[in-house]
Amino acid sequence: MKVKLFIWLAVWKRCWTADRLARRGLPHPVACPTCDQEAEDIRHTLSGCVFARKIWFNALRLIGLQELAPTRREPSFQEWWRRASARAPRDMRKGFNTMVLLVA
Template identity: 45%
Template sequence: MIWKAWTPPKVRFFLWLAQQDRCWTADRLARRGLHHHPRCLLCDQAFETIHHIIIACPFTQQIWHEVLAWFRLPVGCPNQEDSLLDWWKPATQHPPPTAERDGIHHPAPTLDGMEAPQQLRV
């Protein structure tokens, strides 16, 4: 599913790592007995897991909202009950009709070669 999405290879690779729970988040570092900051560094509200960072974090929710609006994608932000794959599958199944014409390649927060709107700049 991820490998057939209309996204750049590095986005597909990251999503595959996230799906496999292979990203170095606080929960994974803790399982390995490595020193870590246990709470999310973006919101400091919850234990840092890949699900929290990509879907549940309030900061991430705002980023998803801005990115999806900027790309004019007819997809809602992932909700806290969604798994990454449950949300990603319909979100990337078919690009919006104007995507190719407008040079939009993916609904992910990596803006390869495109100028990000001011509110998305970090």
């Protein structure tokens, strides 16, 4: 249930990332606390950050699907997930989607 709630919050951009904190006038980091290279939003945190992309690459390499790891220019986490899931072999798609839920 926690995973489902987190993914729902991420898809609807309801996670308390810097962009959301800024919109509410709350203290927030200027750049991503992990990479210090770009502004932090949920897209960056889950699929755009250099560290996130490394995690995806290494996790997907375990099942031989590292070529589906997100690139730096993904428009959104859910768009990357949708396209990557469609590219995953049919017999591995359910496992791929489970991995995405758990890694995210």
